[in-house]
Every structure is written in C-alpha cells, then in structure tokens.
Amino acid sequence: MTGTGATETGATDAAPEPPALRTPLTDLVGVRHPVVQTGMGWVAGPRLVSATAEAGGLGILASATMTYDELEHAVAEVKSRTDRPFGVNLRADAEDAGERVDLLIREGVRVASFALAPRPEMIAKLKDAGVVVIPSVGAAKHAAKVASWGADAVIVQGGEGGGHTGGVATTLLLPSVLDAVDIPVVAAGGFYDGRGLAAALAYGAAGVAMGTRFLLTRESTVPDEVKRAYLARGLTDTVVTRKVDGLPHRVLRTDLVDSLERSGAVTGLARAVRNAIRFRRLTGVSWRSMLTEGRAMKRSGDRTWAQVLMAANTPMLLRAGLVRGETDAGVLASGQVVGLLDDLPTVADLVETMVTEAHTRLSSLP
Structure with missing residues (x-):
C-alpha cells in the first residue's frame, strides 16, 4: 500500500466505505x-x-x-x-x-x-x-x-x-x-x-x-526519512525512559536516548533549561504561564521541581525528530507496535x- 492515487484527505475515488461498525x-x-x-x-x-x-x-x-x-x-x-x-x-x-x-x-x-x-x-x-x-x-x-x-x-x-x-x-x-x-x-x-x-x-x-x-x-x-527510521525497527527497538521529562516515556531506542540514559542530573537539567527557553520562543508562552503550569504539575503528582523543569524537554526533543527530521538529535515517541x-x-x-x-x-x- 505504498502507491499513489489518494486525494489530499486520503479518500480514494473508487473504493466505497466499508459497512459502518456501530458501537x-x-x-x-x-x-x-x-x-x-x-x-x-x-x-x-x-x-x-x-x-x-x-x-x-x-x-x-x-x-x-x-x-x-x-x-x-x-x-x-x-x-x-x-x-x-x-x-x-x-x-x-x-x-x-x-x-x-x-x-x-x-x-x-x-x-x-x-x-x-x-x-x-x-x-x-x-x-x-x-x-x-x-x-x-x-x-x-x-x-x-x-x-x-x-x-x-x-x-x-x-x-x-x-x-x-x-x-x-x-x-x-x-x-x-x-x-x-x-x-x-x-x-x-x-x-x-x-x-x-x-x-x-x-x-x-x-x-x-x-x-x-x-x-x-x-x-x-512526519518527514519521510523519519518514517523510514520507524519502519526499520523491530519489536524490541523501543525503550521506556524517564530521562526525557521525568515520567515514563516510550520512545524509539536511538543513540540520543542512550546518551540521555547515561547522562547525569546536572546535564539533564541544563538541557531542560535550554529547551524551556526554546519552547517559550516557539509558542509565545510567557515565563509566568510556564511557572503557573509547573506549579500545577507539581501539585497534581509526585514530581520534583527538577522533573517539572525537565518537562520542557518533551515538546522540543519531539519537534526535532518529528518535524525537523533530526533523528540523531530528537526523540521519537513510539509504541511497541512499530515492530509489526x-x-x-x-x-x-x-x-x-x-x-x-x-x-x-x-x-x-x-
């Protein structure tokens, strides 16, 4: 199923819809x-x-x-x-x-x-x-x-x-x-x-x-080269890491993820600060808003302030991989199903x- 012939919305002209599956x-x-x-x-x-x-x-x-x-x-x-x-x-x-x-x-x-x-x-x-x-x-x-x-x-x-x-x-x-x-x-x-x-x-x-x-x-x-990177993976090629933002996060196993797993707390926090600044510039979110959201995250769970700060890593590392196609510099979220x-x-x-x-x-x- 890799040929062409679909409209921009993905619907084909010839194939009728299958019978509705009502639930x-x-x-x-x-x-x-x-x-x-x-x-x-x-x-x-x-x-x-x-x-x-x-x-x-x-x-x-x-x-x-x-x-x-x-x-x-x-x-x-x-x-x-x-x-x-x-x-x-x-x-x-x-x-x-x-x-x-x-x-x-x-x-x-x-x-x-x-x-x-x-x-x-x-x-x-x-x-x-x-x-x-x-x-x-x-x-x-x-x-x-x-x-x-x-x-x-x-x-x-x-x-x-x-x-x-x-x-x-x-x-x-x-x-x-x-x-x-x-x-x-x-x-x-x-x-x-x-x-x-x-x-x-x-x-x-x-x-x-x-x-x-x-x-x-x-x-x-998602860029084609990133899609190819996903399709090349097997059932054991994902890993659950806490080094992205302090919470369990299933992603493709890459050199960057391995590096994050080996990094210490100081290195992780320095990266998070840089990504917080980048995320603020990209989205226009104010520092006050980020602090307010951080406090809400802190109240809603058992995260430390270090983990709250690390949360800035998620959108920016995902963007590097899923938007910019930097498979060696970004994080690629993925379910285990990728191996099938x-x-x-x-x-x-x-x-x-x-x-x-x-x-x-x-x-x-x-």
Missing part, C-alpha cells in the same frame, strides 16, 4: 467507525485529522504544541477539508485552557480530549455546549474519577503504547477499567489492525485509539482494511 463510541460522537487517531504533538495536524474524519474515524488535533492562533487556524483548516466530526486534544493545566475551551464551543468541535483530567467545571461547561469530553487515563481509579465528574468516555492506554505510558499491559488494564466505569472505554496501546479492533470490542471496549499506526500513514506530515509495521497506507485504506477485517473476525465468532 457506543460511534453513537456518542457521530462517526462511522470506532477508530480514533490520537492527538500526537507535532503529528496530528489538519491534514491527518481531516483524512481520519473523511475515512469515518475520529481524528484528534494536537493543540498542546500550538499557540492559540495556530489552534484557531488548524480548526478552521480541518473544517474546510471535512464536514465530519473531529476532536481537539487540550491541556487542562494550560494558562489559556479556558480560551481554548471557548474556541471549541464557538467552532462546534465535536470532541474535547485531555491527557490530564480536566476540572469538573470545565467538563460541565463543555458538556453544556454539546461537546463530548473524553479524557485519557492510565488506571481504573482515574477512569472512575473522571466518570464521576461527568466525562462522556475515556481512552485507556496500556504499557505497549508510545509516549507517556504506564507499566500495565492493555490486556490487563482494559478489563480493569471496563469493570470500574459504565461509560464507553476506548482501548489504546498495541493496536494496528482489524484483529486488534475485534479483540478490543470483544473485551467490551467501544473502540481503539492509535498513534504510531496513524503516524506511519501517507497523510502524516512495514507499510505507509493512506488513512482511508488503513481504516477500511481494519474495519473490514474486524467485521470478518467478529462474524466468525460463535
């Missing part, structure tokens, strides 16, 4: 298929999101690495490319989170997703305006908490997933969350084809969410193949 997620959001493209920083832009929407899935814009103006333009571009539902991933602890929520409401964005749990009043405001709220969680207790606050659904990522991740496999984490809440649960971590989608639905999930698989599509704006991928399909082909295979697998069950 509580599709009913909730208004999409045809229970396939979610996650809000990956520097990756999930308008082209990928609109292609996912046109293919019948739920595409989610990544706004944490955008300024407010960039987010406004990105939402407008998605709406110019598709009239189907899509979502935006927000940082609940951002200084301008309230303004971004207002933007989603004003523009009629269907879904607001969150990597960190939004406050109950933020959930209520979005829901009152008809926006579906879907936080990401890493434990059953967190799912129960956001459900009690009014979240409409949750995405739960097992340890196989890329980026910030936990230590419990999806096959164990998913059923624990399903037992804890009565809202739709979307499974993430280790999914890439129709077999996985069918398995998740058999567990009781309402769909699957994927990052690495969508990163490795033709509509993804060897192609760059269009988003339309990916979703169609997944849904068709899932239909076949599910119909064959007794």
Whole structure:
C-alpha cells in the first residue's frame, strides 16, 4: 500500500466505505467507525485529522504544541477539508485552557480530549455546549474519577503504547477499567489492525485509539526519512525512559536516548533549561504561564521541581525528530507496535482494511 492515487484527505475515488461498525463510541460522537487517531504533538495536524474524519474515524488535533492562533487556524483548516466530526486534544493545566475551551464551543468541535483530567467545571461547561469530553487515563481509579465528574468516555492506554505510558499491559488494564466505569472505554496501546479492533470490542471496549499506526500513514506530515527510521525497527527497538521529562516515556531506542540514559542530573537539567527557553520562543508562552503550569504539575503528582523543569524537554526533543527530521538529535515517541509495521497506507485504506477485517473476525465468532 505504498502507491499513489489518494486525494489530499486520503479518500480514494473508487473504493466505497466499508459497512459502518456501530458501537457506543460511534453513537456518542457521530462517526462511522470506532477508530480514533490520537492527538500526537507535532503529528496530528489538519491534514491527518481531516483524512481520519473523511475515512469515518475520529481524528484528534494536537493543540498542546500550538499557540492559540495556530489552534484557531488548524480548526478552521480541518473544517474546510471535512464536514465530519473531529476532536481537539487540550491541556487542562494550560494558562489559556479556558480560551481554548471557548474556541471549541464557538467552532462546534465535536470532541474535547485531555491527557490530564480536566476540572469538573470545565467538563460541565463543555458538556453544556454539546461537546463530548473524553479524557485519557492510565488506571481504573482515574477512569472512575473522571466518570464521576461527568466525562462522556475515556481512552485507556496500556504499557505497549508510545509516549507517556504506564507499566500495565492493555490486556490487563482494559478489563480493569471496563469493570470500574459504565461509560464507553476506548482501548489504546498495541493496536494496528482489524484483529486488534475485534479483540478490543470483544473485551467490551467501544473502540481503539492509535498513534504510531496513524503516524506511519501517507497523510502524516512526519518527514519521510523519519518514517523510514520507524519502519526499520523491530519489536524490541523501543525503550521506556524517564530521562526525557521525568515520567515514563516510550520512545524509539536511538543513540540520543542512550546518551540521555547515561547522562547525569546536572546535564539533564541544563538541557531542560535550554529547551524551556526554546519552547517559550516557539509558542509565545510567557515565563509566568510556564511557572503557573509547573506549579500545577507539581501539585497534581509526585514530581520534583527538577522533573517539572525537565518537562520542557518533551515538546522540543519531539519537534526535532518529528518535524525537523533530526533523528540523531530528537526523540521519537513510539509504541511497541512499530515492530509489526512495514507499510505507509493512506488513512482511508488503513481504516477500511481494519474495519473490514474486524467485521470478518467478529462474524466468525460463535
């Protein structure tokens, strides 16, 4: 699936859409298929999101690495490319989170997703305006908490997933969350084809969410040389490191990551200071805002101030690899599933193949 012939949104002229695969997620959001493209920083832009929407899935814009103006333009571009539902991933602890929520409401964005749990009043405001709220969680207790606050659904990522991740496999984490809440649960971590989608639905999930698989599509704006670097990896070529920002982070194993693993605290903090300055210049975030967000991060978990400062590493190291193509100077977030991928399909082909295979697998069950 590496030829050409797709439109810019990834849909082909000849291939009809596969039969809709209806679940509580599709009913909730208004999409045809229970396939979610996650809000990956520097990756999930308008082209990928609109292609996912046109293919019948739920595409989610990544706004944490955008300024407010960039987010406004990105939402407008998605709406110019598709009239189907899509979502935006927000940082609940951002200084301008309230303004971004207002933007989603004003523009009629269907879904607001969150990597960190939004406050109950933020959930209520979005829901009152008809926006579906879907936080990401890493434990059953967190799912129960956001459900009690009014979240409409949750995405739960097992340890196989890329980026910030936990230590419990999806096959164990998913059923624990399903037992804890009565809202739709979307499974993430280790999914890439129709077999996985069918398995998740058999567990009781309402769909699957994927990052690495969508990163490795033709509509993804990640540089081609970086995509080739991903496709060359095997199942054991990712590593979970805390040296990026102090939290467990699954990334491709590279010379830079090995160097970070060997570096001491002083070297890591010096790098974080430089990246904090670069991130501020790039996004226009004020020092006051960064300090406010740092305090919120400190209150919301058990991070030290050193780890809070290290958080500046994440967006800048990811940008070096995923935007600028500097595989030797950037960090490449990746799920373990990268070792099973060897192609760059269009988003339309990916979703169609997944849904068709899932239909076949599910119909064959007794």
